[in-house]
Amino acid sequence: MVPGYTGYIPKHEDHFGTRYAENCKNAIDDFARDMNTSKDRRKQLTRQPPKTPVRVEAKPYVSLNQVQHSVSPYFMNINNPAKTFMPGYTGFIPRARSRFAMDYPNLTREALVDFTQRQQHLKKLDKKPVVLNQQCEKSNASSPGCKQAIYINGGLLPHYTGYLPGHKFRFGDTFGTSSRYFHAAANRRSTTAY
Template identity: 30%
Template sequence: MSEYAREVKSLLSPGPCYIPGYTGHCPGLRFSMGKPYGMLTAELLSQRTWHPESDITHLSENIPDDVFRKSIPGYTVDNFPVIFIQRAKSPVTAALDKVFVYQSLQPFIPPGNPYQMEDDNPKKYFIPGFTGHVPFAHNFYGKGFSITTNQALKEYGKHQRRLKADERDPTHLPTFYSSKKGVIPGFTGHIPGYKFMVGGTVGRLSEVAYGKTFSKITDP
């Protein structure tokens, strides 16, 4: 036998042991040190003794039958095993005949449109998470979303009321240009008949075009 074989044989235990590299559990291994893995596992496995208390194969023979017949405190199932044996003779459909519908004590009333609410309405705001546009909301900051939108909606309502108070009759609004005079160069509006005229200035041609259009409207 070579010297290498004798050295390897001296490291291995003749009894049962785990080979190096075994990743399973070995009781007491982490509390042992100073020896090769094979010797340590062999010693630990040889030290394990059999205790009669750990044998549970005859456990049911040593326990009296009346122990199993007693109810465990807190056990909520009835003590009638017949219930679990018998089956229902007819399908249980009586409970399914009536459909139960949840009815609230107070009917649901939609809060309404925040834009149309009065300023003193406590629900005049948008809930957090609303991603739509809120007029005048950029003028308020440093507060919660509900408070900010409430103040913005109030400001928007005041602005709309001011515009409505300043409204004028559209028929009395002044015109931007005279119907009998030409326009200045750079005018981008529509001039009836202007595109068919050439050989003149913008002011002169537009004046002629307006004159023709005005005469057609006024002549009977």
């Protein structure tokens, strides 16, 4: 190498204490020697017969020290005493925020039982039809006096993501005030229509 060369020279950091040209020659010789030995090693590895696996798939690991749960606590029966999370579990536990002053197993058990009961109740309600007005269901629903209101009195909640007719043309008000205007206008139209 010409003195003053600023490019990379492999293995140059291992050689020092002599002139630049001599350090560079020794470094390049070391690099060439390492390349030749790695080529020889690769040739030896390719000459060996291919390895055959002992098994097609690994055996499943079963710990001898820990009890294995086959059912998640979410799906266990309400009367099952094991319907709880193990102490140290840091994941989300539904319905547990409002419970205080209990030990962890009882707290999680009570929260999971409450969650399971609510889910079962929602499954029962899922099959029932939605009734907007109880009086309309008892009487003839097609009568003119039977109005089925969709929007409740007052403004809607700020994070309501449903459709609010005409809302995109109103501006300069808060969401609640703007939705109150819609509700008042809808009531005026429904009373004048009959």
